[in-house]
Amino acid sequence: MSEKLSSRPSSVKSAKGSGVVDVAVKSASSSFTYDQTHRTLKARHIQLIGIGGTIGTALFVQIGASLTKGGPASLFIAFTVWCTFVMAVSNCLSEMVTWIPISSPFVRFADRFVDPALGFAAGINFFVFEAAMIPYEIVAFTVVLQFWTDQIPVVGAIFFVLFFYSVLNIFAVRFYGESEFWLALGKMLLAILVIVFTFFTMLGANPLHDRYGxxxxNPSNIEGAPFAEFYTTGDTGRFLGFVACLVQASFTIAGPDYISMTAGEAENPRKVLPRSFNSVFYRLATFFILGSLCVGIVVPYNDENLLNALSAAKPGAGSSPYVIAMQRMKIPVLPHIVNAGVLSAIFSAGNSYVYCASRTLFGLALxxxxxxxxxxxxxxGVPIYSVVFTLAIALLAFLQVSNNSAVVLQWFINLVTASQLLNFAFIAFTYLRFYYAMKAQGIDRSTxxxxxxxxxxxxxxxxxxxxxxxxxxGYTVFLNGNWNIPNFLFSYMMIGVCPVLYVGWKLWHKTPFRALHEVTFFETEREQVDQYEENFVPEIPSSRLLRAWNWLFT
Incomplete structure (x- = not known):
């Protein structure tokens, strides 16, 4: 069955004076709302957006807590193993999104390739994840500021962040793209800085001239190294330490889903998106695999200063293994540079979440x-009401005013930990339906x-x-003496909610589980992209410097 829809809108309504456009397309067989976003995100924007949504406090600060639980080898192996899963998810997304580059793609793919009920459950799950991460990052931003001073009012800091998120996301997509490009570039430079710092200081280039390598x-230097014991002793303790590191990796490492969310607003998508997806491997290898290795090099897993910083919840980069190492080696200034970088990383991550959450809501509405x-x-081309609603949810950050910031951060972490993993599972299952539907309908993947x-x-x-x-x-809640009902509910809430959303939507709307030969592949949307690409004229950089700049990020 194919979609018999016109590639041009049949009705247009404009709210005079409001600048808001509502365009609908309908046919006898189906109906959908025409996508009025604009393709203004360039290759360099998309490349850095993929970085911007993945590098945050978890890579520079929170990773230290996992190091203390599993040791350097468990941390490195866990991050390396999990990168293979994220790379597999990237492979699934890249093929579908490049062929069908539409707004909020994988949420809508679940609808068309599997079941409209799954599209609803997947969309709500991803929206909850992205929307909950916005107040999380805002609270983290206010905590990081306290590395320098605690005299800045929390309410003022929250208003500051929300104001700039509003400015960057409401007025034009290109503002978001430009801001995220430069913010993510700063994150990338910080990640490279700490890697370079590790390499030179381990060879003795530090004020103490300590060639620690x-x-x-080495087990002879650090008892228990390179595998630490967590919760209990022996092989069981070392295994639980590895699992703790793997859980941290599954929360920290992402990326391909953020690239896919730009598909509906990407310039020349079928050329730009494959390059962005292909670069996922290099980002994973550089920032996460190499980064996890560096953390285990600069400090021992049982470092007293690191353990004290974590137990005391030192603000900002005060709990970062890198800052602990810099202070031990008596290196001045660098801790402040790291904290500034972490601050920009947090702001950038929150900015990405506003974009992705609003586009997910936009896709659900479509x-x-x-x-x-x-x-x-x-x-x-900005989905204004989707952005405003997303920013309204970010007001949850004001919970910090009447509660301890660490408690509020933990609330958000527990709520969204499973959501990201469920999102990846939905993507993989959707791809399997896409793959076998193409096979059933005789569509050659080589085309x-x-x-x-x-x-x-x-x-x-x-x-x-x-x-x-x-x-x-949420395995720790099941360990002896750790049972806690609130932690259990927060850790597994979305795992219970998603089946309810799926079954509820299916029963209420009586949606079909699509047969492979009945799956449709967004024919109308693909025709629109075909027409766009036929008329697309690439912008030619005016100077050699700009040409080199564009080449670097394409």
Missing amino acids: FRYW EGKAPKFFTRCTRQ LPHRSFWQPFCAYYSLIGCSVMALVG
Whole structure:
């Protein structure tokens, strides 16, 4: 069955004086709301957006807590293993999104390739994850400021962040793209800085002239290294330490889903998106695998200063293993540079979450799973009501005013930990339906603009791994003496909520589980992209410097 829809809107309504456009397309067989976003995100924007949503406090600060639980080897192995799962998810997304580059893609793919009820459950799950991460990052921002001073009013800091998120996300997509490009570039430079710092100081280039190398991996120097024991002793304790590191990795490492969310607003998407997805491997290897290795090099897992900083919840970069190492080696200034970098990383991550959450809500509305007014866009192509609603949820950050910031941060972490893993599992399952539907309908994958490798193995691999980790994520609550009902509910809430959303939508709307030969592949939307690409004229940089700049990020 194919979609018999016109590639041009049949009705246009404009709210005079409001600058808000509402465009609808309908046919006898189906209906959907026309996507009025603008393709203004360039290749360099998308490359850095993929970095901006992944590098945050977890990589520079929170990773130290995992080091103390599992030791340097467990941390490095766990991050390396989890990167393979994220790479598999990236492979699934890249093939689908490059062929069908639409707004909020994987949420709408679940609708068309599997079941509208799954599209609803997946969309709500991802929206909750992204929206909850915004107040989390805002609270983290106010905590990081306290590295320098605690005299700044919390309310003022929250208003400051919300104001700039509003400015960058409401007025035009290009403002968001430009801001995220420069903010993410700063994060990337910070990640490279700490890697370079590790390399030179381990060779003796530090004020103490201490050539420490892999000293903290050596069992003769550090008892228990390189595998630490967590909760209990022996092999069981070392295994639990590894699991703790794996849980941290599953929360820290992401990326391909953020790239996919730009598909509906990407300039020349079928050329730009494959390059962005292909670079995921290099980002994972550089920032997460190498980064986790560096953390285990600069400080021992049982470092007294690190343990005290974590137990005392020192603000900002005060709990960062890198700052602990810098202070031990009596290196001035650098701790302040790291804290400034962490501050910009937090702001950038929150900015990415506002964009992704609002586009998810926009995609749900396009498919009729959220109120229609969320599809309305400004003349600059911004889904204004989706952005405003997302920012309204960010007001939860004011919970910090009447509660301890560490408690509020933990609330948000517990709520969203499983959501990201469920999101990856939904993507993998959706790809399997896409893969087998193409096979059933005789569509040759070699004709696609981009074909990912090792399929369908990658889809099965990521589906199984992410599903298992979603169940394992809150494992500590089941350890002897650790049972806590609130922690259990927060850790597993979305695992219980998603089936309820799926079954509820399915029973209420009587949606079908799509047969493989009935799956449709967004024919109308693909025709619109085809027409756009036929008329696309790339902007030619005016100087050699700009050409070199564009080449670097494409």
